[in-house]
Amino acid sequence: MNWENVYSHAKQWVKEAGERIRQSFDQTLNIETKTNPNDLVTNIDKETEQFFIKKIKEVYPSHKILGEEGFGDQVDSLEGTVWLIDPIDGTMNFIHQQRNFAISLGVYENGVGKIGLVYDVVHDELYHAFRGKGAFLNEKPIPPLKEASVSESIIALNATWVMPNYRIDHQLLIPLVRDARGTRSYGTAALEIVFVATGRVDAYISMRLSPWDYAGSAVIVEELGGIITNLRGEKLDYLSKDSLFVAKPGLHQTILAEYLKDGKW
Structure with a gap:
């Protein structure tokens, strides 16, 4: 081909x-x-x-x-x-x-x-x-991604996940929102992931997406050294719905270890 x-x-x-x-x-x-x-x-x-x-x-x-x-x-x-x-x-x-x-x-x-x-x-x-x-x-x-700390990061995150909801314990993500420099929500997974790729935001979290939501942007962010997994840190399955977590290198590991490890994702 x-x-x-x-x-x-x-x-x-x-x-x-x-x-x-x-x-x-x-x-x-x-x-x-x-x-x-x-x-x-x-x-x-x-x-x-x-x-x-x-x-x-x-x-x-x-x-x-x-x-x-x-x-x-x-x-x-x-x-x-x-x-x-x-x-x-x-x-x-x-x-x-x-x-x-x-x-x-x-x-x-x-x-x-x-x-x-x-x-x-x-x-x-x-x-x-x-x-x-x-x-x-x-x-x-687009230049390769550099590592970032939580305190200097903007996290793309829907406000739904830090208020009572039927999917997760909303208390789980409040510490991350509190410790980050800021949060944003754009309402489009594809753009929010490429915003990580370009450094417009530093990480993006969503609870439930379908493969077509992230298949294109995943190639872009990984090409630049970004890391994309589900919220359990596992490789994505491109045939089924799952949670999604994409972040700059270093930041992904930090958030996973310090903020997401106790969640029932």
Whole structure:
């Protein structure tokens, strides 16, 4: 397989899909709910995923596609080449704000992330990486990540996890929030992970994400020395939902050992 061609096609298709999304801003959206009233999907999510599927299947008919909206293949193994696609990560932001959302795309070979792309459509910022070849913001190389301390870090974290909730004991993360320099929440896992890659934030924590939420950004952050696991410090399974913890080197180990070790994640 010519991976340079796959990389080139992926970047081209992501940019084309982004332009289609920008052109939709003046349209009236068809909004539906999925698992709950806050789990939203629009006609643009669906059309964007179908756009990618058409492009990929035309050029790479043997590749499998795992997409959030379910138009891809029934994927029960990461053998071969698999594209993991979230056509709009941050759909609630897309609907309410028309910003703070991204297209996320990862291409994996036998379970190993080869190519990762996250496209901030509104700001025309394409974060991308080809394993072993560096990571870039548009065409500018992103420098490798440096270690950071908790007291000098900004942690991306949803406020839900430090108030009473049904998933975890909310007291567990309060010490981390107290000791960090600050916290932020953007409502899009793909962007929050690439913000770790670029140093805009230093760590990101989420309780439950699907593989398409982080498949693209994981390739980018790992290419720069960042560490991505679940909250138990285990390697991620790209076929099932799990918690997620990504941070700069050193900081990941510190938070895991000093703040997360007692949690029932």
